[in-house]
Amino acid sequence: MRMAVAVAVMTFREAVRDRILYLLLAFALVMIGAARFLALLTVGSEARIVADTGMAAIAFFGVLTAIFVGVSLITKEIEKRTAYTILARPMTRTIFVLGKYLGLLMTLWVNAAVMSAGFVLLLALRGDPILPVLPALWLTAMELAVVTALALFFSALATSSILGILFTLGLYVAGHLVWSFPLLAGRLAQGWGTRVVMLVYYVLPNLDRFNVRAAVIHGDAVPLEFIALQTAYGMGWSILLILAAAFAFSRRDLT
Amino acid sequence: MNRRRAGVAMLVLLALVLVAGSQARLLAHPLEEDAGRRLLYLPNGRFLQVASLGYPTFVADMIYLWSIQFYGGYSDRMDRFAYLEHVYGQVIARLDPRYVDPYLVGALIMVIEKKDVEGALKLLDQGMAANPKDWLMPYEAGFWAYDTAHDFDRAADYFRRTMEIPGAPASTRRLHAGMLNKKGDKATSLLLWSEILAEAGEDRVRATAANHVHDLQIDVDLGRLNDLAARFQARAGRPPRGTEELVTAGLLPGVPLDSDGRPYVFDPVTGEARSTSPFRLRRR
Numbered sequence: 001m002r003m004a005v006a007v008a009v010m011t012f013r014e015a016v017r018d019r020i021l022y023l024l025l026a027f028a029l030v031m032i033g034a035a036r037f038l039a040l041l042t043v044g045s046e047a048r049i050v051a052d053t054g055m056a057a058i059a060f061f062g063v064l065t066a067i068f069v070g071v072s073l074i075t076k077e078i079e080k081r082t083a084y085t086i087l088a089r090p091m092t093r094t095i096f097v098l099g100k101y102l103g104l105l106m107t108l109w110v111n112a113a114v115m116s117a118g119f120v121l122l123l124a125l126r127g128d129p130i131l132p133v134l135p136a137l138w139l140t141a142m143e144l145a146v147v148t149a150l151a152l153f154f155s156a157l158a159t160s161s162i163l164g165i166l167f168t169l170g171l172y173v174a175g176h177l178v179w180s181f182p183l184l185a186g187r188l189a190q191g192w193g194t195r196v197v198m199l200v201y202y203v204l205p206n207l208d209r210f211n212v213r214a215a216v217i218h219g220d221a222v223p224l225e226f227i228a229l230q231t232a233y234g235m236g237w238s239i240l241l242i243l244a245a246a247f248a249f250s251r252r253d254l255t
Numbered sequence: 256m257n258r259r260r261a262g263v264a265m266l267v268l269l270a271l272v273l274v275a276g277s278q279a280r281l282l283a284h285p286l287e288e289d290a291g292r293r294l295l296y297l298p299n300g301r302f303l304q305v306a307s308l309g310y311p312t313f314v315a316d317m318i319y320l321w322s323i324q325f326y327g328g329y330s331d332r333m334d335r336f337a338y339l340e341h342v343y344g345q346v347i348a349r350l351d352p353r354y355v356d357p358y359l360v361g362a363l364i365m366v367i368e369k370k371d372v373e374g375a376l377k378l379l380d381q382g383m384a385a386n387p388k389d390w391l392m393p394y395e396a397g398f399w400a401y402d403t404a405h406d407f408d409r410a411a412d413y414f415r416r417t418m419e420i421p422g423a424p425a426s427t428r429r430l431h432a433g434m435l436n437k438k439g440d441k442a443t444s445l446l447l448w449s450e451i452l453a454e455a456g457e458d459r460v461r462a463t464a465a466n467h468v469h470d471l472q473i474d475v476d477l478g479r480l481n482d483l484a485a486r487f488q489a490r491a492g493r494p495p496r497g498t499e500e501l502v503t504a505g506l507l508p509g510v511p512l513d514s515d516g517r518p519y520v521f522d523p524v525t526g527e528a529r530s531t532s533p534f535r536l537r538r539r
Contacts, residue, residue, distance in 0.1 A: 041320050044356040049316050056313035176309040211309045218353050 003091045007099020008106060011073065015107040020068055028061035028115045036122060047128050048217045054119040055133060055213045059140045062112050063147050063172065069107070070151025071164035073100045074249065094246040101152050101242050108144050112137075135222040136213050142234035143210035147172060149241035150205075156249035175207030205237045297342065300349025307350065315350035318342070319357050326364050336369040344378050348385070355389055358382030362395060372403045383416070390423035397430065407438035429463070436471060441478065445471040466535040469514040473530045476511055480519055480528035483507065494526035 015021060035053035039046040074097070077083035087096060116137050123130050151168045158164035181201035185194040209230060212222050297318070298306070307314040322342050326335070343361030347354060359382075362375035379396040386392065397413030400406045411434035418427040432447035448471060452464035480498065483506045487495045490504065498519055501507045512518055515532040522529055 038316075038320060041323060042356075043323055043360050045316075045319070045354075048354075049320070052312050052316050056310050060310065173308055177305060180305060208309050214312045214351065214353075217312060 001095075003089075004095045004099040004102060007086070007091075007096055008102035011100050011103020012106045015069055015104060018069055021065060021107070021111065024061045024065045024068075025111055025114065028057045029118050031057040031061075032115065032119050032122060036126070047126070050122065050126060050128065051133060052213060052217050054122065055136050055140070055216070058112060058115045058119060058137065059143065059211075059213075061115070062108060062140060062144045065111060066104070066108055066144050066147040067151050067165060067168045067172065070104050070148050071155045071158075071168055072161045073104060073152060074155040075158065075161045075164060093250045097152065097156060097246040097249050098242060101149060101238075101245070104152070105145055105148050108148060109141055112141055112144060132216050132219070135227050136211075136216045138227065139210045139212055139230055139234075142231055143207055146205055146207065146210075146234050146237045146241070149238040149245070153241045153245040153248065156245040156252065171204070172207065175205050177208075178204050178206040179208050206233075210234065297338070297346060299341075300346040303346060303350055311350045312354070315347050315354055315357075318347055318350070319354070319360075322347070322357070323360070326368070336364070336371075339365055339369060339371075340374055340378065344381055348378075348381060352385035355382065355386060355391060358392055359395055362399065366399055366403055372399055375399055376404070376409070388420060390417050390420040390427075393417040393420070394423065394427060397427075397434070401430075401434060401437075407434050410434045411438055411440075425460075429460075432467070436467070441471055441474045445475050470534045470536050472514045473532065473534065476513065476519065477528045477530065480511070480521075484521065484526060484528060488526070495521055496523075497521060 032054045035050045035057075038053060039049050042049055074083070077086070083096075087093065119133075119137075120130055123133065147168070150171055151164070154164040154167040154171075155161075158167060178201060181197050185197040185201070188194045188197065212226075215222055303314055304311050326339075339361060343357050347357040347361075358378055362379050365371045365375035365378065376396050376399060379392045379399075382392045383389075383396070393413045393416040397410045397417060400413055401410035404410075411431060414427055414431035414434055417423045418431055428447065428451055432444045432451065435441075435444035435447065445468065448464050448467040452461060452468050455461035455464055480501070483501050484495050486506060487501060487504055495501055495504075498507065498510050498521075502510055510518060513530045513532050517531045519528050519530055521527070
Protein backbone atom coordinates (compact mmCIF):
# COMPACT_ATOMS: atom_id res chain seq x y z
CA MET A 1 0.00 0.00 0.00
CA ARG A 2 2.95 2.32 0.72
CA MET A 3 4.02 1.84 -2.88
CA ALA A 4 0.55 2.75 -4.11
CA VAL A 5 0.61 5.93 -1.99
CA ALA A 6 4.06 6.78 -3.38
CA VAL A 7 2.77 6.38 -6.95
CA ALA A 8 -0.32 8.40 -6.03
CA VAL A 9 1.78 11.28 -4.66
CA MET A 10 3.99 11.15 -7.73
CA THR A 11 0.94 11.16 -10.02
CA PHE A 12 -0.56 14.10 -8.10
CA ARG A 13 2.68 16.09 -8.43
CA GLU A 14 2.86 15.30 -12.12
CA ALA A 15 -0.79 16.15 -12.74
CA VAL A 16 -0.59 19.53 -11.01
CA ARG A 17 2.21 20.41 -13.42
CA ASP A 18 -0.13 19.73 -16.36
CA ARG A 19 -1.17 23.01 -17.95
CA ILE A 20 -4.49 21.61 -19.20
CA LEU A 21 -5.55 21.27 -15.55
CA TYR A 22 -5.12 24.99 -14.92
CA LEU A 23 -6.72 25.89 -18.20
CA LEU A 24 -9.85 23.89 -17.36
CA LEU A 25 -9.85 25.17 -13.79
CA ALA A 26 -9.62 28.75 -15.04
CA PHE A 27 -12.50 28.15 -17.47
CA ALA A 28 -14.60 26.64 -14.70
CA LEU A 29 -13.93 29.52 -12.30
CA VAL A 30 -14.73 32.06 -15.01
CA MET A 31 -17.98 30.23 -15.74
CA ILE A 32 -18.91 30.11 -12.06
CA GLY A 33 -18.18 33.83 -11.77
CA ALA A 34 -20.09 34.51 -14.99
CA ALA A 35 -23.18 32.96 -13.40
CA ARG A 36 -23.43 36.14 -11.33
CA PHE A 37 -23.67 38.18 -14.53
CA LEU A 38 -25.95 35.70 -16.30
CA ALA A 39 -28.38 36.19 -13.43
CA LEU A 40 -28.61 39.88 -14.39
CA LEU A 41 -30.04 38.92 -17.79
CA THR A 42 -32.98 36.91 -16.53
CA VAL A 43 -36.51 37.68 -15.42
CA GLY A 44 -36.80 35.92 -12.05
CA SER A 45 -34.92 32.68 -11.23
CA GLU A 46 -31.62 34.50 -10.44
CA ALA A 47 -30.74 32.14 -7.57
CA ARG A 48 -31.58 29.13 -9.71
CA ILE A 49 -29.40 30.26 -12.61
CA VAL A 50 -26.42 30.99 -10.34
CA ALA A 51 -26.72 27.61 -8.59
CA ASP A 52 -27.39 25.64 -11.78
CA THR A 53 -24.57 27.25 -13.77
CA GLY A 54 -22.10 26.83 -10.91
CA MET A 55 -22.91 23.16 -10.32
CA ALA A 56 -22.93 22.40 -14.07
CA ALA A 57 -19.51 24.08 -14.49
CA ILE A 58 -17.99 22.05 -11.66
CA ALA A 59 -19.38 18.79 -13.06
CA PHE A 60 -18.57 19.51 -16.70
CA PHE A 61 -15.01 20.76 -16.24
CA GLY A 62 -14.33 18.09 -13.62
CA VAL A 63 -15.32 15.39 -16.10
CA LEU A 64 -13.28 17.00 -18.88
CA THR A 65 -10.23 17.06 -16.61
CA ALA A 66 -10.81 13.45 -15.56
CA ILE A 67 -10.97 12.32 -19.17
CA PHE A 68 -8.13 14.37 -20.63
CA VAL A 69 -5.71 13.91 -17.75
CA GLY A 70 -6.86 10.39 -16.81
CA VAL A 71 -6.56 8.83 -20.23
CA SER A 72 -2.95 9.92 -20.65
CA LEU A 73 -1.96 8.52 -17.25
CA ILE A 74 -0.71 5.13 -18.35
CA THR A 75 -0.29 5.67 -22.10
CA LYS A 76 2.05 8.61 -21.40
CA GLU A 77 4.07 6.52 -18.95
CA ILE A 78 4.49 3.86 -21.62
CA GLU A 79 5.21 6.33 -24.43
CA LYS A 80 7.84 8.09 -22.31
CA ARG A 81 9.07 4.72 -21.07
CA THR A 82 8.94 5.92 -17.43
CA ALA A 83 6.66 2.97 -16.66
CA TYR A 84 9.58 0.61 -17.24
CA THR A 85 11.66 2.34 -14.55
CA ILE A 86 8.82 2.32 -12.06
CA LEU A 87 7.83 -1.29 -12.73
CA ALA A 88 11.43 -2.38 -12.41
CA ARG A 89 10.98 -1.79 -8.67
CA PRO A 90 9.32 -4.45 -6.52
CA MET A 91 5.81 -3.35 -7.37
CA THR A 92 2.92 -5.18 -9.02
CA ARG A 93 1.13 -3.64 -11.94
CA THR A 94 -2.08 -3.61 -9.87
CA ILE A 95 -0.41 -1.40 -7.25
CA PHE A 96 0.86 0.84 -10.03
CA VAL A 97 -2.68 1.21 -11.47
CA LEU A 98 -4.16 1.79 -8.02
CA GLY A 99 -1.54 4.43 -7.25
CA LYS A 100 -2.21 6.16 -10.54
CA TYR A 101 -5.95 6.16 -9.81
CA LEU A 102 -5.57 7.54 -6.31
CA GLY A 103 -3.17 10.23 -7.50
CA LEU A 104 -5.50 11.42 -10.23
CA LEU A 105 -8.55 11.25 -7.96
CA MET A 106 -6.70 13.37 -5.42
CA THR A 107 -5.90 15.89 -8.16
CA LEU A 108 -9.48 15.99 -9.36
CA TRP A 109 -10.94 16.31 -5.89
CA VAL A 110 -8.56 19.16 -5.04
CA ASN A 111 -9.58 20.73 -8.34
CA ALA A 112 -13.27 20.22 -7.56
CA ALA A 113 -12.73 21.58 -4.04
CA VAL A 114 -11.21 24.80 -5.47
CA MET A 115 -14.15 25.16 -7.89
CA SER A 116 -16.65 24.39 -5.11
CA ALA A 117 -15.01 26.95 -2.81
CA GLY A 118 -15.40 29.60 -5.52
CA PHE A 119 -19.00 28.56 -6.05
CA VAL A 120 -19.86 28.53 -2.34
CA LEU A 121 -18.23 31.96 -1.95
CA LEU A 122 -20.43 33.27 -4.76
CA LEU A 123 -23.54 31.84 -3.09
CA ALA A 124 -22.49 33.33 0.26
CA LEU A 125 -21.94 36.76 -1.30
CA ARG A 126 -25.43 36.60 -2.80
CA GLY A 127 -26.94 35.39 0.44
CA ASP A 128 -28.21 32.18 -1.19
CA PRO A 129 -28.44 28.97 0.87
CA ILE A 130 -25.33 26.78 0.71
CA LEU A 131 -26.42 23.61 2.50
CA PRO A 132 -28.83 22.37 -0.22
CA VAL A 133 -26.09 22.33 -2.91
CA LEU A 134 -23.75 20.11 -0.88
CA PRO A 135 -25.37 16.77 -1.89
CA ALA A 136 -25.02 17.74 -5.56
CA LEU A 137 -21.35 18.65 -5.07
CA TRP A 138 -20.65 15.40 -3.24
CA LEU A 139 -22.33 13.27 -5.89
CA THR A 140 -20.41 15.15 -8.59
CA ALA A 141 -17.22 14.14 -6.75
CA MET A 142 -18.45 10.53 -6.77
CA GLU A 143 -19.19 10.73 -10.50
CA LEU A 144 -15.64 12.02 -11.01
CA ALA A 145 -14.35 8.95 -9.13
CA VAL A 146 -16.18 6.66 -11.59
CA VAL A 147 -15.17 8.65 -14.69
CA THR A 148 -11.54 8.66 -13.50
CA ALA A 149 -11.64 4.88 -13.12
CA LEU A 150 -13.18 4.65 -16.58
CA ALA A 151 -10.45 6.85 -18.07
CA LEU A 152 -7.80 4.77 -16.30
CA PHE A 153 -9.32 1.56 -17.63
CA PHE A 154 -9.15 2.83 -21.22
CA SER A 155 -5.71 4.26 -20.56
CA ALA A 156 -4.57 0.76 -19.62
CA LEU A 157 -6.37 -0.81 -22.56
CA ALA A 158 -5.87 1.62 -25.45
CA THR A 159 -2.65 1.99 -27.37
CA SER A 160 -3.03 5.76 -27.84
CA SER A 161 -4.45 8.64 -25.81
CA ILE A 162 -6.79 9.68 -28.62
CA LEU A 163 -8.42 6.25 -28.66
CA GLY A 164 -8.67 6.28 -24.87
CA ILE A 165 -10.33 9.72 -24.90
CA LEU A 166 -12.81 8.59 -27.56
CA PHE A 167 -13.71 5.39 -25.67
CA THR A 168 -14.08 7.21 -22.35
CA LEU A 169 -16.16 10.00 -23.87
CA GLY A 170 -18.33 7.41 -25.60
CA LEU A 171 -18.97 5.53 -22.39
CA TYR A 172 -19.54 8.78 -20.49
CA VAL A 173 -22.20 9.75 -23.04
CA ALA A 174 -23.75 6.26 -22.90
CA GLY A 175 -23.65 6.38 -19.10
CA HIS A 176 -25.74 9.54 -19.21
CA LEU A 177 -28.21 8.03 -21.66
CA VAL A 178 -28.77 4.79 -19.75
CA TRP A 179 -32.16 6.10 -18.56
CA SER A 180 -33.41 6.02 -22.15
CA PHE A 181 -32.68 2.31 -22.67
CA PRO A 182 -35.90 1.00 -21.04
CA LEU A 183 -37.81 3.49 -23.24
CA LEU A 184 -36.08 2.02 -26.26
CA ALA A 185 -36.82 -1.53 -25.09
CA GLY A 186 -40.47 -0.55 -24.72
CA ARG A 187 -40.61 0.38 -28.39
CA LEU A 188 -39.07 -2.86 -29.60
CA ALA A 189 -40.96 -6.07 -30.14
CA GLN A 190 -40.36 -8.55 -27.32
CA GLY A 191 -37.43 -10.79 -28.10
CA TRP A 192 -33.64 -10.72 -28.33
CA GLY A 193 -33.57 -7.01 -29.13
CA THR A 194 -35.25 -6.00 -25.89
CA ARG A 195 -33.08 -8.46 -23.92
CA VAL A 196 -29.89 -7.01 -25.35
CA VAL A 197 -31.02 -3.43 -24.69
CA MET A 198 -31.98 -4.28 -21.11
CA LEU A 199 -28.71 -6.15 -20.60
CA VAL A 200 -26.79 -3.05 -21.69
CA TYR A 201 -29.03 -1.03 -19.35
CA TYR A 202 -27.96 -3.11 -16.36
CA VAL A 203 -24.32 -3.52 -17.40
CA LEU A 204 -23.47 0.14 -18.09
CA PRO A 205 -22.76 2.50 -15.17
CA ASN A 206 -25.73 4.85 -14.82
CA LEU A 207 -23.90 8.15 -14.51
CA ASP A 208 -27.10 10.19 -14.68
CA ARG A 209 -28.01 8.96 -11.21
CA PHE A 210 -25.19 11.11 -9.81
CA ASN A 211 -26.99 14.17 -11.13
CA VAL A 212 -29.22 15.61 -8.41
CA ARG A 213 -28.79 19.18 -9.60
CA ALA A 214 -32.40 19.38 -10.82
CA ALA A 215 -33.68 18.30 -7.40
CA VAL A 216 -31.41 20.83 -5.67
CA ILE A 217 -32.45 23.82 -7.78
CA HIS A 218 -36.12 22.93 -7.32
CA GLY A 219 -35.66 22.87 -3.56
CA ASP A 220 -36.29 19.12 -3.17
CA ALA A 221 -34.54 17.39 -0.31
CA VAL A 222 -32.03 14.73 -1.37
CA PRO A 223 -32.44 11.91 1.20
CA LEU A 224 -29.32 10.79 3.05
CA GLU A 225 -30.19 7.20 2.16
CA PHE A 226 -30.06 8.05 -1.54
CA ILE A 227 -26.71 9.81 -1.13
CA ALA A 228 -25.33 6.80 0.77
CA LEU A 229 -26.62 4.35 -1.84
CA GLN A 230 -25.29 6.45 -4.68
CA THR A 231 -21.90 6.71 -2.94
CA ALA A 232 -21.83 2.92 -2.59
CA TYR A 233 -22.80 2.59 -6.27
CA GLY A 234 -19.95 4.93 -7.29
CA MET A 235 -17.44 3.14 -5.09
CA GLY A 236 -18.52 -0.23 -6.45
CA TRP A 237 -18.11 0.87 -10.06
CA SER A 238 -14.75 2.51 -9.29
CA ILE A 239 -13.42 -0.69 -7.72
CA LEU A 240 -14.67 -2.80 -10.64
CA LEU A 241 -13.08 -0.49 -13.19
CA ILE A 242 -9.76 -0.28 -11.32
CA LEU A 243 -9.65 -4.07 -11.18
CA ALA A 244 -10.46 -4.25 -14.88
CA ALA A 245 -7.74 -1.65 -15.58
CA ALA A 246 -5.26 -3.63 -13.48
CA PHE A 247 -6.18 -6.80 -15.37
CA ALA A 248 -5.85 -5.09 -18.76
CA PHE A 249 -2.52 -3.55 -17.77
CA SER A 250 -1.21 -6.87 -16.42
CA ARG A 251 -1.90 -8.49 -19.81
CA ARG A 252 -0.26 -5.68 -21.71
CA ASP A 253 3.01 -6.49 -23.39
CA LEU A 254 5.50 -3.80 -22.39
CA THR A 255 8.51 -5.28 -24.06
CA MET B 256 13.90 42.26 -43.69
CA ASN B 257 12.01 45.50 -44.29
CA ARG B 258 10.30 44.00 -47.32
CA ARG B 259 9.21 41.04 -45.18
CA ARG B 260 7.78 43.33 -42.51
CA ALA B 261 5.99 45.38 -45.11
CA GLY B 262 4.56 42.16 -46.58
CA VAL B 263 3.26 41.03 -43.17
CA ALA B 264 1.79 44.48 -42.53
CA MET B 265 0.05 44.37 -45.91
CA LEU B 266 -1.35 40.93 -45.11
CA VAL B 267 -2.68 42.11 -41.73
CA LEU B 268 -4.22 45.15 -43.40
CA LEU B 269 -5.81 42.98 -46.08
CA ALA B 270 -7.23 40.61 -43.46
CA LEU B 271 -8.68 43.53 -41.47
CA VAL B 272 -10.28 44.99 -44.58
CA LEU B 273 -11.76 41.60 -45.43
CA VAL B 274 -13.18 41.09 -41.92
CA ALA B 275 -14.49 44.63 -41.45
CA GLY B 276 -15.84 44.89 -44.98
CA SER B 277 -17.64 41.56 -44.94
CA GLN B 278 -18.93 42.21 -41.41
CA ALA B 279 -20.47 45.53 -42.48
CA ARG B 280 -22.16 43.90 -45.47
CA LEU B 281 -23.29 40.87 -43.46
CA LEU B 282 -24.92 43.01 -40.76
CA ALA B 283 -27.06 44.65 -43.42
CA HIS B 284 -27.89 41.33 -45.07
CA PRO B 285 -31.58 40.37 -44.99
CA LEU B 286 -30.71 36.93 -43.62
CA GLU B 287 -29.13 38.56 -40.59
CA GLU B 288 -32.36 40.42 -39.83
CA ASP B 289 -34.55 37.37 -40.21
CA ALA B 290 -35.28 36.76 -36.55
CA GLY B 291 -37.63 33.85 -37.08
CA ARG B 292 -35.01 31.99 -39.08
CA ARG B 293 -32.80 31.59 -36.01
CA LEU B 294 -35.58 29.79 -34.22
CA LEU B 295 -35.91 27.23 -37.00
CA TYR B 296 -32.70 25.69 -35.73
CA LEU B 297 -33.82 25.33 -32.14
CA PRO B 298 -34.36 21.57 -31.77
CA ASN B 299 -37.23 20.01 -29.92
CA GLY B 300 -36.86 19.68 -26.16
CA ARG B 301 -37.19 15.90 -26.37
CA PHE B 302 -34.04 15.78 -28.49
CA LEU B 303 -32.26 18.36 -26.35
CA GLN B 304 -33.12 16.31 -23.25
CA VAL B 305 -31.01 13.50 -24.68
CA ALA B 306 -28.35 15.75 -26.19
CA SER B 307 -27.82 17.69 -22.96
CA LEU B 308 -26.06 14.62 -21.45
CA GLY B 309 -27.14 15.16 -17.88
CA TYR B 310 -27.29 18.97 -18.04
CA PRO B 311 -30.95 19.52 -19.06
CA THR B 312 -31.64 22.15 -16.39
CA PHE B 313 -28.54 24.09 -17.40
CA VAL B 314 -29.55 23.98 -21.09
CA ALA B 315 -33.05 25.09 -20.04
CA ASP B 316 -31.47 28.04 -18.19
CA MET B 317 -29.42 29.06 -21.21
CA ILE B 318 -32.37 28.87 -23.61
CA TYR B 319 -34.52 30.80 -21.15
CA LEU B 320 -31.85 33.52 -20.87
CA TRP B 321 -31.55 33.64 -24.64
CA SER B 322 -35.35 33.89 -25.01
CA ILE B 323 -35.46 36.84 -22.61
CA GLN B 324 -32.86 38.69 -24.70
CA PHE B 325 -34.52 37.66 -27.97
CA TYR B 326 -38.08 38.59 -27.08
CA GLY B 327 -37.07 41.48 -24.83
CA GLY B 328 -35.35 43.34 -27.66
CA TYR B 329 -37.35 45.76 -29.75
CA SER B 330 -38.49 44.59 -33.15
CA ASP B 331 -41.53 45.40 -35.22
CA ARG B 332 -41.52 41.98 -36.88
CA MET B 333 -44.51 39.94 -35.80
CA ASP B 334 -43.15 36.63 -37.11
CA ARG B 335 -40.62 36.51 -34.29
CA PHE B 336 -43.49 35.42 -32.06
CA ALA B 337 -44.39 32.53 -34.36
CA TYR B 338 -42.34 30.02 -32.34
CA LEU B 339 -43.21 31.22 -28.84
CA GLU B 340 -45.07 28.03 -27.99
CA HIS B 341 -42.17 25.96 -29.35
CA VAL B 342 -39.55 27.82 -27.29
CA TYR B 343 -41.43 27.81 -23.99
CA GLY B 344 -43.81 24.86 -24.30
CA GLN B 345 -41.77 22.38 -26.35
CA VAL B 346 -38.17 23.20 -25.55
CA ILE B 347 -37.75 24.74 -22.08
CA ALA B 348 -40.76 22.94 -20.57
CA ARG B 349 -39.54 19.58 -21.85
CA LEU B 350 -36.00 20.16 -20.64
CA ASP B 351 -37.19 21.15 -17.18
CA PRO B 352 -40.96 20.79 -16.69
CA ARG B 353 -40.69 22.21 -13.17
CA TYR B 354 -39.10 25.49 -14.26
CA VAL B 355 -41.96 27.87 -13.38
CA ASP B 356 -40.67 31.25 -14.55
CA PRO B 357 -40.55 30.38 -18.28
CA TYR B 358 -44.26 29.42 -18.19
CA LEU B 359 -45.11 32.78 -16.61
CA VAL B 360 -42.83 34.84 -18.85
CA GLY B 361 -43.87 32.91 -21.98
CA ALA B 362 -47.54 33.51 -21.16
CA LEU B 363 -46.84 37.19 -20.52
CA ILE B 364 -45.16 37.61 -23.92
CA MET B 365 -47.98 35.69 -25.61
CA VAL B 366 -50.64 37.97 -24.11
CA ILE B 367 -48.88 41.33 -24.34
CA GLU B 368 -46.82 40.99 -27.52
CA LYS B 369 -48.48 38.26 -29.57
CA LYS B 370 -52.03 39.00 -28.38
CA ASP B 371 -52.60 35.28 -28.04
CA VAL B 372 -54.35 34.76 -24.72
CA GLU B 373 -55.47 31.25 -25.69
CA GLY B 374 -51.84 30.24 -26.30
CA ALA B 375 -50.87 31.77 -22.96
CA LEU B 376 -53.58 29.84 -21.10
CA LYS B 377 -52.52 26.63 -22.86
CA LEU B 378 -48.90 27.19 -21.80
CA LEU B 379 -49.98 27.89 -18.22
CA ASP B 380 -52.20 24.78 -18.27
CA GLN B 381 -49.11 22.78 -19.27
CA GLY B 382 -47.17 24.36 -16.40
CA MET B 383 -49.98 23.60 -13.94
CA ALA B 384 -50.04 19.95 -14.98
CA ALA B 385 -46.30 19.69 -14.32
CA ASN B 386 -46.40 21.74 -11.10
CA PRO B 387 -49.67 21.01 -9.33
CA LYS B 388 -48.44 22.49 -6.05
CA ASP B 389 -47.50 25.86 -7.49
CA TRP B 390 -50.25 28.46 -7.09
CA LEU B 391 -48.66 31.18 -9.24
CA MET B 392 -49.62 29.66 -12.58
CA PRO B 393 -53.37 29.17 -12.00
CA TYR B 394 -53.39 32.61 -10.37
CA GLU B 395 -51.77 34.16 -13.44
CA ALA B 396 -54.05 32.17 -15.77
CA GLY B 397 -57.08 33.41 -13.81
CA PHE B 398 -55.87 36.97 -14.21
CA TRP B 399 -55.38 36.64 -17.99
CA ALA B 400 -58.71 34.83 -18.41
CA TYR B 401 -60.44 37.67 -16.53
CA ASP B 402 -58.54 40.73 -17.65
CA THR B 403 -57.80 39.90 -21.29
CA ALA B 404 -60.08 37.06 -22.41
CA HIS B 405 -63.02 38.31 -20.29
CA ASP B 406 -63.87 34.66 -19.82
CA PHE B 407 -65.23 34.83 -16.28
CA ASP B 408 -66.18 31.18 -16.23
CA ARG B 409 -62.58 30.08 -16.84
CA ALA B 410 -61.21 32.81 -14.58
CA ALA B 411 -63.45 31.55 -11.76
CA ASP B 412 -62.20 28.01 -12.34
CA TYR B 413 -58.52 29.09 -12.32
CA PHE B 414 -58.99 31.09 -9.11
CA ARG B 415 -60.81 28.15 -7.52
CA ARG B 416 -57.85 25.92 -8.36
CA THR B 417 -55.47 28.56 -6.99
CA MET B 418 -57.25 28.87 -3.65
CA GLU B 419 -57.14 25.09 -3.20
CA ILE B 420 -53.32 25.13 -3.30
CA PRO B 421 -51.61 25.65 0.07
CA GLY B 422 -49.76 28.96 0.27
CA ALA B 423 -52.01 30.81 -2.19
CA PRO B 424 -52.77 34.39 -1.10
CA ALA B 425 -56.02 34.98 0.78
CA SER B 426 -57.10 37.45 -1.89
CA THR B 427 -57.64 34.53 -4.30
CA ARG B 428 -60.90 33.64 -2.54
CA ARG B 429 -62.12 37.17 -3.12
CA LEU B 430 -61.08 36.97 -6.77
CA HIS B 431 -62.92 33.67 -7.11
CA ALA B 432 -66.04 35.14 -5.50
CA GLY B 433 -65.76 38.16 -7.79
CA MET B 434 -65.51 35.98 -10.90
CA LEU B 435 -68.54 33.94 -9.88
CA ASN B 436 -70.44 37.19 -9.53
CA LYS B 437 -69.29 38.35 -12.95
CA LYS B 438 -70.21 35.10 -14.64
CA GLY B 439 -73.70 35.34 -13.13
CA ASP B 440 -73.51 32.77 -10.33
CA LYS B 441 -74.56 35.30 -7.73
CA ALA B 442 -75.83 32.82 -5.15
CA THR B 443 -72.45 31.04 -4.86
CA SER B 444 -70.64 34.36 -4.97
CA LEU B 445 -72.83 35.63 -2.09
CA LEU B 446 -72.02 32.49 -0.11
CA LEU B 447 -68.27 32.98 -0.62
CA TRP B 448 -68.35 36.70 0.18
CA SER B 449 -70.37 35.94 3.34
CA GLU B 450 -67.68 33.47 4.42
CA ILE B 451 -64.96 36.01 3.66
CA LEU B 452 -66.87 38.64 5.69
CA ALA B 453 -67.24 36.27 8.64
CA GLU B 454 -63.51 35.41 8.63
CA ALA B 455 -62.10 38.83 7.69
CA GLY B 456 -59.35 40.03 9.97
CA GLU B 457 -58.60 43.35 8.34
CA ASP B 458 -60.99 46.31 8.33
CA ARG B 459 -60.33 46.91 4.62
CA VAL B 460 -61.27 43.33 3.71
CA ARG B 461 -64.28 43.40 6.00
CA ALA B 462 -65.57 46.64 4.41
CA THR B 463 -65.07 45.28 0.86
CA ALA B 464 -66.76 41.98 1.73
CA ALA B 465 -69.67 43.80 3.43
CA ASN B 466 -70.26 45.89 0.30
CA HIS B 467 -70.25 42.78 -1.90
CA VAL B 468 -72.59 40.91 0.46
CA HIS B 469 -74.92 43.93 0.53
CA ASP B 470 -75.19 44.18 -3.25
CA LEU B 471 -75.20 40.44 -3.94
CA GLN B 472 -77.96 39.86 -1.39
CA ILE B 473 -80.09 42.36 -3.31
CA ASP B 474 -79.19 40.71 -6.62
CA VAL B 475 -80.07 37.24 -5.34
CA ASP B 476 -83.34 38.48 -3.80
CA LEU B 477 -84.32 40.30 -6.98
CA GLY B 478 -83.66 37.19 -9.05
CA ARG B 479 -85.82 35.10 -6.73
CA LEU B 480 -88.60 37.73 -6.61
CA ASN B 481 -88.69 37.92 -10.41
CA ASP B 482 -89.07 34.14 -10.60
CA LEU B 483 -91.92 34.24 -8.09
CA ALA B 484 -93.51 37.17 -9.91
CA ALA B 485 -93.52 35.10 -13.10
CA ARG B 486 -95.25 32.24 -11.28
CA PHE B 487 -97.77 34.73 -9.82
CA GLN B 488 -98.48 36.13 -13.27
CA ALA B 489 -99.05 32.63 -14.60
CA ARG B 490 -101.67 32.06 -11.93
CA ALA B 491 -103.32 35.52 -11.68
CA GLY B 492 -102.85 36.70 -15.25
CA ARG B 493 -101.21 39.94 -14.07
CA PRO B 494 -97.95 40.94 -12.38
CA PRO B 495 -97.93 41.38 -8.59
CA ARG B 496 -98.37 44.92 -7.24
CA GLY B 497 -96.14 44.30 -4.25
CA THR B 498 -94.34 41.59 -2.29
CA GLU B 499 -97.33 41.36 0.06
CA GLU B 500 -99.35 39.82 -2.78
CA LEU B 501 -96.71 37.07 -3.12
CA VAL B 502 -97.11 36.34 0.62
CA THR B 503 -100.89 36.26 0.31
CA ALA B 504 -100.58 33.89 -2.67
CA GLY B 505 -98.49 31.53 -0.51
CA LEU B 506 -95.36 31.99 -2.63
CA LEU B 507 -93.38 33.70 0.17
CA PRO B 508 -93.47 33.06 3.94
CA GLY B 509 -93.08 36.78 4.75
CA VAL B 510 -92.33 40.17 3.26
CA PRO B 511 -88.65 40.19 2.32
CA LEU B 512 -86.47 43.18 3.13
CA ASP B 513 -83.30 44.22 1.38
CA SER B 514 -79.84 44.54 2.93
CA ASP B 515 -80.73 47.97 4.37
CA GLY B 516 -84.02 46.72 5.82
CA ARG B 517 -86.18 48.30 3.13
CA PRO B 518 -88.91 46.46 1.19
CA TYR B 519 -88.60 45.50 -2.46
CA VAL B 520 -91.02 46.95 -4.97
CA PHE B 521 -92.27 45.94 -8.41
CA ASP B 522 -91.98 48.35 -11.30
CA PRO B 523 -95.58 49.12 -12.39
CA VAL B 524 -94.53 49.41 -16.06
CA THR B 525 -92.11 46.47 -16.52
CA GLY B 526 -93.24 44.31 -13.62
CA GLU B 527 -89.60 43.81 -12.65
CA ALA B 528 -88.65 43.64 -8.96
CA ARG B 529 -86.25 46.35 -7.76
CA SER B 530 -84.63 47.52 -4.56
CA THR B 531 -85.33 50.88 -2.99
CA SER B 532 -81.81 50.91 -1.49
CA PRO B 533 -78.91 52.03 -3.66
CA PHE B 534 -76.15 49.56 -4.56
CA ARG B 535 -72.89 50.28 -2.78
CA LEU B 536 -70.59 49.15 -5.54
CA ARG B 537 -70.40 50.46 -9.06
CA ARG B 538 -72.49 48.32 -11.44
CA ARG B 539 -70.86 47.13 -14.64
